[in-house]
Amino acid sequence: MEMPSRKGKYTIELNTKPAVLSFASTVGKKEHEGPYGRYYDKNYNDTSLGESSWEKAESRLQNEAVNISLQKANLKNSDIDCIFAGDLLNQCISSTFGLKGLNIPFLGQYGACSTMAQTLGIASLFVESGAAKKAIAVTSSHFCSAERQFRYPLEYGGQRTPTSQWTATAAGAIVIGARSDNLDAKVSINSVTFGRITDYGVKDVNNMGAAMAPAAAQTLLDFFSDTKTVPLDYDLILTGDLGKVGGDLLEEMMKEEKIDISPVHNDCGLMIYDREKQDVHAGGSGCGCSAAILCSPILQQMDLGQLHRVLFIGTGALMSPTSSQQGETIPGVAHLVYLTA
């Protein structure tokens, strides 16, 4: 059994190629009406999921995503050595309350909207090293719980700016297992590049895309430099979630470094909704947005052999309402996971 090895300054190569054993996504009504609606495992017409609060509804989204992923892999809770989970709510309560009944060792993560990449990267490293035989990465977000925590009470009906993004009501979960026990699993985790925090001084909480784009650019540049590869070596460079403003900004920032990602770049925030018809302004956001897109259309296409080499870059805006009210900037972070099929 080999060990992970460092490649260049920031990239960790996973020599055993941990396997994606299964994946699942759960979404709300608006996400189900989006362009990839038919790909998700489960959708709810009632955004409350029948629960008595938005927070409990989000917990349930996450819980169901984990349970469906376990069923798809034909696994029991006791087969999983560790679960890595996080979300946007204060003290990560969607994860805690959603997963508390599972009886699986629990490691709470906070990476804002980069959480799917962060949990997937760490879970893969645990499996690579043998610290876990099988591990789960999961995250969620909910439009209603996020709106009232980060912005305004829903009843207030606050006006949204053109650069604002729509927090997705969605969750995604992935089960990772040791390659040696799962030789026929189609998708592998190839390498992980964890990002450094960037801060370009953006303070506009209605323009998260601009705050996160520099972090995505830095991590992508680190990865290309470490691996001596170029964008066209990959079928898809998938950021999540920069939306329209941040996505365009990332492409421009990369062009200034003489790297053109535009032929293979897409962003989960641009995929989850139809921006023309669904009135989401700059696109989707929230941990659950990139989680649902990765855990449904992307991994399904990889399983079918339609996509082979995918760079998944989760981007997070590391602010809180308190820091913004105190006049602070919005630092960003981006973590990259390289998946192959």
Place this chain on the structure above:
Amino acid sequence: MEMPSRKGKYTIELNTKPAVLSFASTVGKKEHEGPYGRYYDKNYNDTSLGESSWEKAESRLQNEAVNISLQKANLKNSDIDCIFAGDLLNQCISSTFGLKGLNIPFLGQYGACSTMAQTLGIASLFVESGAAKKAIAVTSSHFCSAERQFRYPLEYGGQRTPTSQWTATAAGAIVIGARSDNLDAKVSINSVTFGRITDYGVKDVNNMGAAMAPAAAQTLLDFFSDTKTVPLDYDLILTGDLGKVGGDLLEEMMKEEKIDISPVHNDCGLMIYDREKQDVHAGGSGCGCSAAILCSPILQQMDLGQLHRVLFIGTGALMSPTSSQQGETIPGVAHLVYLTA
């Protein structure tokens, strides 16, 4: 080079014995006046640390703890492959804003008051596997930022119940490095046992100790069962932070399982303050409490050969003001790190 291996159901043995290269703590005035005052690396008479908000003061505590630990190990930021950090504030802003200038790959963690054990455990596993040559684990808390977020504005002067604990103004940081490069480092990380979430239905936010004790008991029982050892095989079983109520409860719960930890058990929440003189009711709490106790008296005594085998169990109450206002219980989690000297 060996790999980590699983021992029993929940314990991960670190076969290379990652080395503690350095550690540092920073504390406020009240903590400096406590029984271990002379052990901390730096203390501040002004609880604001000269910053314009309590949140910025907490960020600075964390930043300084990291910088002092780097200086003590004679390392530069660029020598560190990864930093694992977390705190109690919404969206973990003490960590983000305290560490954003370091330019070190950043992985935010949320384990409430178990964060020191969680970050130390994951950092050690990254070093063990070769995913990082050197990594830092760090956490903090601040009485004033925690009071206003979790309880009342300071100016309100809310009455405290006898079971309540006092959030420590403190931070602690540990640098972990590969044993093969640091043969003369005295303290090793021997094994890690990550905990499952427990929920005994406790709802009293002024009695966190009772909410966390079952989690500590479960993780300790897992560890003893996995390793086939008994309490007297260790010099110290150090929980953090159960305080008086939770600490007594843990000893009772263990006795019901026919395991007597009382001869070697102590709790960081009982060590950081003088409960007779400092009016802290059930003791100290907050991520920074166990971080400062571990990163000063305990690791110093291990370095001096006064302590050889220490079980460090971080305990976290995974609630938020929102979940408590919605009538939810307080789930607990506890992670165990076994250190040897």
